[in-house]
Amino acid sequence: MALRKAVFVTGAGSGIGRAIAQKYAHEGWFVxxxxxxxxxxxxxxxxxxxxFSYSHKLDVSDREAWDEALRIAARAAGGRIDCVVNNAGISLGGALEExxxxxxxxxxxxxxxxxVYxxxxxxxxxxxxxPGSTLINTASAAALHGMANQSLYGATKAAVRSLTESLDAEWAVHGIRVRSLMPSFIDTPLLQNPPNRTRNVKIRDTVVEAGLEFTAVEVVADTAYAAMSSEQTHHLVGKTARKLSFIAKWMPGTLKKRARLLAQAHDKVSGR
Incomplete structure (x- = not known):
């Protein structure tokens, strides 16, 4: 009898990570x-x-903790890990000087x-x-073009996008696929926080003021599951992400105007 496939999902306590974990579980995976x-x-x-699940407290910024977490998770899963979803992340917004x-x-x-760890x-x-194993990294539509008040968040996600491309090329020889998820705004607990310590307005309020849409976490989870069997490296999630990709390629001037609109919305809800 074949062993049940196993996936390791970070940031699984809420939002996108929760939806991905539940999606894989309902597809019959050990999570x-x-x-x-x-x-x-x-x-x-x-x-x-x-x-068919196991939970492990993990700070992804601790390299040694990663080795322990994967070793214990694999043991709980029967000795295997078929997919790792690098999803844990935090948000940070506002002007760089803040x-x-x-x-x-x-x-x-x-x-x-x-x-990276x-x-x-x-x-x-x-x-x-x-062959057939997969690493999935959660990037963001913010990696497509820099936006005002998202300098470091967008930069980290652009770095994840680049890392994904490099590892997909490096690991092809092993039969491992590396894929990224690039969602636009997802209505998760991250958006309920202020962008940084100097502001008290929720990130979500800025998104609403700018007239941008939200994508359901279930759509991201479905995309993650489908990405394992796809030849495509990056996976845009949601209408806003697809629009941003098109505009970044064909109408960069329009995207600059949109970036300024988001900056104005941020200042408006912050009372600046």
């Missing part, structure tokens, strides 16, 4: 959840079929270094289940 939010992971598991040093270091550590730690496990 290993990782997050710093243990209560959130419990809530994720409550929406999954019972008996960021504290701690905020700058943290977003780079989680959104980029954490993805996850990829490096996952490689030996994915080699064992190749």
């Amino acid at each position: 290993a959840l990782a997050d710093v939010n243990e209560k959130g992971m419990e809530e994720t598991v409550a929406g999954m079929p019972g008996g 960021y504290t040093l701690e905020e700058i270091d943290r977003i780079i550590a989680v959104n980029f270094a954490g993805v 996850g990829a490096q730690a996952a490689l030996p496990w994915l080699k064992e289940t190749a």
Whole structure:
């Protein structure tokens, strides 16, 4: 009897990570959840079929912790990991001069270094289940073109996009696919936070003021599952992401105007 396939999902305590974990579970996979939010992971598991999951508290910016988490997850899954979803991330917005040093270091550590650490730690496990194993990195439509008040967030996601392309080329020899998800605005708990410590307006309020649409987390989860069997490296998620991609390629001037509109909306809801 073939072993049940196993996926390891970071940021699985809420939002996109929760939706992806639940999608794989309902498709019959063993799901290993990782997050710093243990209560959130419990809530994720409550929406999954019972008996085929494992939860591990993990700070993705800790390289050594990655090795331990994957080793224990693989043991719980019966000795294999077929897919790793590098999804954990944090948001940071506002003008660059508003960021504290701690905020700058943290977003780079989680959104980029954490993805690099996850990829490096996952490689030996994915080699064992190749060909057909997959690394999925959550980038963002913010990687398509820089937007006002998203300088570091967009930069980390652009770095994830580039890393995905490089690793897809490097790991092809092993039979491992590397894919990115590039969603636009997703109505997750991240958007309920202010963009940085100097502001008290939720990120979500700025998105609404700018007239931008939200994409359901379930759409991202479905895209992640489909990405494993796709030859396409990057996967745009939602109408806004597809529009941004088209405009960035064919009408960059229009995209610059849109970036300024978002900046104005940010200032308006912040009372500036």
